Amino acid sequence: MSLKTRTTILNLPEHRAPAIEVQDLSLWYGKFQALHEVTLTIKSGIVTALIGPSGCGKSTLLRSCNRINERLGYVSTTGTIKVLGHDVYGDEASRIQVRRHVGMVFQRPNPLPLSIRDNVLFGHRLHSARRASRADEEALLEQALREVLLWDRVKDRLDRKATSLSLEEQQKLCIARLLPTKPSVLLMDEPCSALDPEATSAVEDLIWDLRGHYSILIVTHNMAQARRASDECVFMLMGKVVEHTETEDMFVAPQKQETSDYIEGRFG
Amino acid sequence: MTTAQQPPTPHRGQPAWAAALDTRDRAWWNDLAMRGVVLAGGMSAVLFIVAIFGFIASQGFEFIVNRLDLGELLLGVRWEPTVEPPQYGALPLIAGTGWITAVAMAIAVPLAFGAAIYVGEFARGKQREWLKIGIELLAAIPSVVWGVIGLHVMKPIIQELFGVQVGLNVLNAGIILGLMAAPIMATIAEDALKAVPDSYREAAEALGATKWQVVWKVVLPHARPGLSAAVLLGIGRAFGETIAVLMASGHRLMIPESIFDSAATLTATIAAELGEAAVGGDHYQVLFVLGMLLFLITFAINLTADWIVRGRRSKA
Numbered sequence: 001m002s003l004k005t006r007t008t009i010l011n012l013p014e015h016r017a018p019a020i021e022v023q024d025l026s027l028w029y030g031k032f033q034a035l036h037e038v039t040l041t042i043k044s045g046i047v048t049a050l051i052g053p054s055g056c057g058k059s060t061l062l063r064s065c066n067r068i069n070e071r072l073g074y075v076s077t078t079g080t081i082k083v084l085g086h087d088v089y090g091d092e093a094s095r096i097q098v099r100r101h102v103g104m105v106f107q108r109p110n111p112l113p114l115s116i117r118d119n120v121l122f123g124h125r126l127h128s129a130r131r132a133s134r135a136d137e138e139a140l141l142e143q144a145l146r147e148v149l150l151w152d153r154v155k156d157r158l159d160r161k162a163t164s165l166s167l168e169e170q171q172k173l174c175i176a177r178l179l180p181t182k183p184s185v186l187l188m189d190e191p192c193s194a195l196d197p198e199a200t201s202a203v204e205d206l207i208w209d210l211r212g213h214y215s216i217l218i219v220t221h222n223m224a225q226a227r228r229a230s231d232e233c234v235f236m237l238m239g240k241v242v243e244h245t246e247t248e249d250m251f252v253a254p255q256k257q258e259t260s261d262y263i264e265g266r267f268g
Numbered sequence: 269m270t271t272a273q274q275p276p277t278p279h280r281g282q283p284a285w286a287a288a289l290d291t292r293d294r295a296w297w298n299d300l301a302m303r304g305v306v307l308a309g310g311m312s313a314v315l316f317i318v319a320i321f322g323f324i325a326s327q328g329f330e331f332i333v334n335r336l337d338l339g340e341l342l343l344g345v346r347w348e349p350t351v352e353p354p355q356y357g358a359l360p361l362i363a364g365t366g367w368i369t370a371v372a373m374a375i376a377v378p379l380a381f382g383a384a385i386y387v388g389e390f391a392r393g394k395q396r397e398w399l400k401i402g403i404e405l406l407a408a409i410p411s412v413v414w415g416v417i418g419l420h421v422m423k424p425i426i427q428e429l430f431g432v433q434v435g436l437n438v439l440n441a442g443i444i445l446g447l448m449a450a451p452i453m454a455t456i457a458e459d460a461l462k463a464v465p466d467s468y469r470e471a472a473e474a475l476g477a478t479k480w481q482v483v484w485k486v487v488l489p490h491a492r493p494g495l496s497a498a499v500l501l502g503i504g505r506a507f508g509e510t511i512a513v514l515m516a517s518g519h520r521l522m523i524p525e526s527i528f529d530s531a532a533t534l535t536a537t538i539a540a541e542l543g544e545a546a547v548g549g550d551h552y553q554v555l556f557v558l559g560m561l562l563f564l565i566t567f568a569i570n571l572t573a574d575w576i577v578r579g580r581r582s583k584a
Contacts, residue, residue: 066474068470068473068474071469071470071473073392073393096476096478097476098476099473099474099475099476100476103474103475104474106467106470106471106474108467110467110468110470110471111471112468112471112472112486113468113486113489113490122472122475122485123475123476126475126476126477126481126485127476174471177475178475181475181476
């Protein structure tokens with residue numbers, strides 16, 4: 001896919017609510033403060049890249065959006081995160097709902113040790129009160145796998161273990177399994193860092209194809225990737241947001257000194 | 269490196285370091301000796317197994333060759349080694365062992381799995397550490413203490429609760445054995461849960477699974493071979509336990525018909541009768557045949573457990 005097609009501006013309805021609104025978010029791992037009063041609005045229907053050096057808090061911010069951070073047990077937060085207008089840090093029950101609407105893709109592809117079919121339908125089965133009919137499930141399965149361009153490659157081996165797929169296919173599967181629950185936001189934590197260049201390009205193309213249908217927030221270490229595969233870019237440093245602009249502007253005319261130092265490779 | 273930097277050459281034109289290569293210094297001898305020591309340690313396990321089996325077999329050998337009626341031993345319902353003519357039907361003992369083990373597992377499996385799942389998946393930090401220590405301490409309680417608990421604590425409770433005359437029975441021994449086997453099973457089961465990669469849990473949680481859904485749909489299925497091994501090793505433990513069962517089971521040499529009947533096990537019978545049997549006599553020898561039977565059963569159970577775990581590993 002050429003750069004030209006990638007930079008086409010999506011014509012989104014103006015009235016759409018922001019995908020994610022972060023307000024004064026501070027986060028501590030035990031006594032260490034990883035985020036300092038982050039305020040950020042992520043627009044709906046576009047790809048937003050989170051960039052910054054290691055330890056700047058970009059993954060932490062991403063992982064706060066579906067509260068997966070709390071698995072660690074020693075995390076405390078202040079401030080709010082609203083996803084589609086709903087406060088993510090509500091009561092216990094809403095955490096499950098949040099994760100249904102906010103899908104996450106991890107650094108290393110992590111398909112469950114189940115068949116390809118069961119992986120794709122896992123989330124959907126969790127969230128439907130009754131088991132859907134066989135025909136409905138097959139339809140969802142095919143649709144999800146077609147959306148990630150995997151259907152033709154795996155349709156004859158849907159009952160094989162997902163862990164037998166190549167890394168690229170596994171990562172696509174990990175995206176596919178988010179789709180049947182109809183999420184509106186996809187969080188991606190360096191989704192290509194475990195992949196070789198060809199697979200990276202394939203997964204990037206896929207992310208770009210999903211743009212518009214989903215609001216995508218993607219953490220990346222890779223400047224080139226942020227530049228070619230995002231509409232907006234957020235640069236973070238030391239747990240704070242330094243700059244948030246359209247990707248073109250950030251790479252062509254960064255506003256802050258730190259931003260230009262980082263994207264020119266002077267540190268990080 | 270240039271030649272100028274090489275060490276000065278001694279006589280016969282060899283560099284000094286070449287001579288040093290051939291020196292068997294202390295570290296070399298030490299290595300040799302320690303290899304020998306650890307080899308002996310490693311081999312001793314196999315050696316002892318073979319020696320013990322050889323001993324047991326040799327003590328029962330003459331009986332096996334000349335007078336053993338395998339049909340009577342395995343299916344005979346009367347174990348009367350001291351009356352004339354003696355009866356060596358071990359079915360009551362086999363049945364007693366089976367009943368008590370079954371009751372023990374019915375108690376131990378839910379307890380052990382519950383403990384393993386709680387410690388492995390739900391408990392955190394200090395609480396988890398304390399619980400693990402507790403489980404290990406429980407596993408270290410001597411079996412005679414468990415026997416006393418059966419005799420003096422469980423017996424009146426069972427009599428009171430179920431209104432039965434005899435408090436030393438299959439139920440009592442089963443409960444005691446179940447409690448004894450549970451900690452070791454819990455430890456093995458928790459290891460099996462720990463071996464499930466955390467990325468699976470994270471993936472399932474990110475898809476919106478509750479903690480219990482993660483356990484039920486992802487962790488337990490993946491840990492199944494390890495959990496089966498835990499159960500089998502628990503069964504092996506229950507089969508082999510002697511003194512506690514002897515004290516709690518009532519030691520009645522008849523096939524139990526309900527869990528409120530007293531019963532006798534293979535192990536308890538050997539322990540109770542070996543001291544009284546004349547060395548080398550038929551009774552003495554047939555007890556060793558029972559020992560072989562036990563040995564073979566536990567051996568088979570352990571091998572199966574091993575095979576399940578290994579089979580899984582080689583596939584993964």
